[in-house]
Amino acid sequence: MKLVIMKFGGSSVADAQKIQHVAGRVAARRQGGFRVVAVVSAPGGMTDDLLTLARGVAETPDERELDVLLATGEQASIALLCMALKGAGQEAISLTGPQAGIFADTDHTRARITHIKPKKIHAELAKGKVVVVAGFQGLNPNEDIVTLGRGGSDLTAIALAAALKADLCEIYTDVEGVFTTDPRVVADARKLNEISYDEMLELAGSGAQVMQGRSVEVAKKYNVVFEVRSTFSGAPGTRVHQEVSYMEDVVVSGIAFDRHQAKVSMIEVPDRPGIAAEIFGALAQVGVNVDMIIQSTAQGGTNDISFTVPQGDLKKALAALEPVKSELKAKDVVHEAGVGKVAVVGVGMRSHPGVAARMFKALADRGINIQMISTSEIKISCIVAKDQVDAAVKGLHEAFELGKKTRVKA
Ligand code: ADP
Ligand code: ASP
Ligand code: MG
Numbered sequence: 001m002k003l004v005i006m007k008f009g010g011s012s013v014a015d016a017q018k019i020q021h022v023a024g025r026v027a028a029r030r031q032g033g034f035r036v037v038a039v040v041s042a043p044g045g046m047t048d049d050l051l052t053l054a055r056g057v058a059e060t061p062d063e064r065e066l067d068v069l070l071a072t073g074e075q076a077s078i079a080l081l082c083m084a085l086k087g088a089g090q091e092a093i094s095l096t097g098p099q100a101g102i103f104a105d106t107d108h109t110r111a112r113i114t115h116i117k118p119k120k121i122h123a124e125l126a127k128g129k130v131v132v133v134a135g136f137q138g139l140n141p142n143e144d145i146v147t148l149g150r151g152g153s154d155l156t157a158i159a160l161a162a163a164l165k166a167d168l169c170e171i172y173t174d175v176e177g178v179f180t181t182d183p184r185v186v187a188d189a190r191k192l193n194e195i196s197y198d199e200m201l202e203l204a205g206s207g208a209q210v211m212q213g214r215s216v217e218v219a220k221k222y223n224v225v226f227e228v229r230s231t232f233s234g235a236p237g238t239r240v241h242q243e244v245s246y247m248e249d250v251v252v253s254g255i256a257f258d259r260h261q262a263k264v265s266m267i268e269v270p271d272r273p274g275i276a277a278e279i280f281g282a283l284a285q286v287g288v289n290v291d292m293i294i295q296s297t298a299q300g301g302t303n304d305i306s307f308t309v310p311q312g313d314l315k316k317a318l319a320a321l322e323p324v325k326s327e328l329k330a331k332d333v334v335h336e337a338g339v340g341k342v343a344v345v346g347v348g349m350r351s352h353p354g355v356a357a358r359m360f361k362a363l364a365d366r367g368i369n370i371q372m373i374s375t376s377e378i379k380i381s382c383i384v385a386k387d388q389v390d391a392a393v394k395g396l397h398e399a400f401e402l403g404k405k406t407r408v409k410a
Contacts, residue, residue, distance in 0.1 A: 002167040003035045003125075007135065007157035010044035011174040012231035013077045022116075022231060023084035026130055030090060034168075036130045037121060037160060040081055040154040042073025047136075057261040060325045063108035067137075067147045070109075071097070074134035074153065081132050092130040094350055095120065097137035097145070102156065104138030104146045110287070112214075113138055113155065114162035133160065151212030158215045162222035169226040170237075171211065176230040177238030178203070178210055180402035182256040185393055188403035190254065194239040194246075199253050199345050203377040206343035207258030208365045216240070244347075252400040257393050259386055261291070261313040263371065265306040266321065268331035271298035279305060279324055287350035288313045291341070292374040292383060302331075307382060308372065311337055339371065340389035343381035346394055356380050364401035368392050 008022050008027065013313045022040075030036045035212055047280075050069050054061040061069075078094035085092035088129060101117035114132075124131045136155025148155050149259050153170060161169035178200065179189040195203075197220035204213035210228060219226055219240065229237025246253075269275050276295070283290055294309040309317045349355050363370055368391060372383040384392050397403060 001033060001035050003159045003164060004029060004168040004170065005037050005039060005157050005164070005166045007039040007171045007279055008041065008081075008231060009154060009170075009171075009173045010041040010046070012172055013040055013042075013081065014044035016080075017079075018251050019080050020084050020088075022172075023081060023088055023090070025131060025231070026081070026092075027085060027088055027090040030130050032293065035125045036231075037125070037164065037166070038081065038132045039135045039153055039157040039160065040077040040132060041135050042077055046073040046076070047150070055379060064144055067108050067145050070147050071134070071137040074136050078132045078134045080233075081165050081395055085130055085132070087299060090130060091296070092132055093124050095124075096133070096134045096141035098158065098159075100131075100133045102133075102138040102159070102369060103348060104140055104145070104148065105141065106140045106144075108144075108146055110149040111138060111140060112145045113148065113159045113218075116159060118160070118163055120347060121160075121164065149212065149214060151209060154212040154215035155218060156225050158219045158222075158226065161224045161226065163217065167225075171226055171228045171364045172231040173210065173228060174231065175210065176233060177228045178240070178254070180206075180253070181393055181397050182208065182210075183259070185255050185390055186397045186403070189397065190403060194241065194244045196244045196347055197240060197242055198239050198378055199347055202343070202345040202376065203254050203256045206256035206341065206345065206379065206381055208254070208256040211240075217372075247349075249348060250346060251348040251352050252344050252402065253348075254345050254359045255342065255393055255396050255402065256345065256399075257389050258310075260311040261308045261339045261341050261383065261388050262311045262317075262335060262337045263306060263308050263339050263383065264314070264335045265304055265332065266320070266325065266328075266330050266333050267304050268302040269305060269328050271301050271303045275303075275328065276305065276330065279321070280307075282320045282324045283309070283317055288317045288320065292372045292381070294372055295388045306372065308339070308341070338386040338394075339383050340386045341381055341383055342389060342392045342396060343379050344400065345379045347378050349378050349380070358399060359396060362395050363392055368395070385408070
């Protein structure tokens with residue numbers, strides 16, 4: 001019998017009625033002749049509420065205890081979904097991440113899955129039950145609960161699809177698939193029928209929260225083909241896989257944005273080998289991911305080095321740079337929290353020049369100033385003022401004609 005992984009995000013299990021709706025979809029799949037493993041997120045908003053609660057009792061909550069707390073959101077969902085399934089006459093069993101045999105490393109709040117021992121899942125499936133697994137969590141070698149980073153239920157679903165060699169992996173959410181950009185920002189954003197892992201990775205890495213970036217990395221590594229689709233409609237979604245039929249043909253597939261970036265500049269650091277290693281080494285040590293980096297040309301034996309970090313990491317980054325600043329005798333460390341990032345992504349960029357020029361012109365035509373630029377083989381991103389992010393996204397969507405059925409071809 002074929003095996004399907006069905007993952008439901010927070011908005012899909014936000015209240016009793018929605019949980020019953022999800023139960024209906026899951027039961028229908030089981031009755032349609034599939035073995036079903038459902039993965040669920042915490043009810044929408046619960047993880048944020050728990051975080052606020054934790055920060056209310058301690059300025060910097062202990063990370064081990066924070067993980068114990070955050071993991072409860074998903075545990076509420078698995079119990080509720082199983083109650084709804086049983087109420088509808090479908091045998092089901094809830095399993096926490098540790099019960100499901102999901103093992104992870106010791107990095108609290110952002111742990112990586114190390115391996116999965118799906119013995120119990122197999123045993124329960126063999127009894128004909130739907131197995132409902134809590135997303136976003138696992139057990140570390142100290143037998144402590146760890147969580148897998150925000151959006152981590154996607155990772156649970158993809159990793160289970162790989163470990164169980166599932167025939168299908170479906171990510172159910174509150175939109176009908178992956179769109180050319182966030183449909184909440186651009187009304188004529190179009191649903192993509194398919195997208196490559198590489199593009200999905202770049203979109204996720206640039207702020208498109210529809211899939212957690214790390215989950216896409218794992219899907220690519222283990223070649224897990226998955227579909228992003230709507231919990232609330234029967235419309236076909238977006239297939240995410242290795243090869244897409246439009247490869248190289250369409251220049252830009254999508255636009256992503258992130259309104260929560262911060263810019264940091266180290267002013268007048270010495271122009272000699274090892275300086276960048278020291279600065280970014282200090283940030284890496286405290287787990288801060290740096291995105292764009294710009295180094296000015298040297299003047300009078302010194303450089304300015306600017307870079308961006310997620311806004312939530314700004315405090316941590318500034319604290320880590322304090323000793324580096326004194327050691328390097330830098331003139332100053334300045335920062336700006338209110339910046340945003342917009343990125344255009346497309347595999348076609350590999351073979352077609354001119355995308356950058358077109359992007360910059362579209363922004364210039366709308367009076368949007370570019371503060372920083374970075375590129376990869378299939379992505380160009382720009383830092384702009386936070387309050388211009390929406391205008392930038394709309395402008396780029398229009399300039400690359402992403403709302404039209406036939407997108408800009410080379
Ligand atoms: P879930 O709770 O199901 O995990 P998320 O909120 O994490 O759902 O992700 C879905 C949301 O991602 C959508 O509601 C949408 O606003 C946002 N989003 C951002 N970029 C895109 C995009 N390119 N395509 C579809 N949705 C996007
Ligand atoms: N509940 C977690 C979060 O809000 C994990 C998830 O939803 O995927 O980030
Ligand atoms: Mg999500």
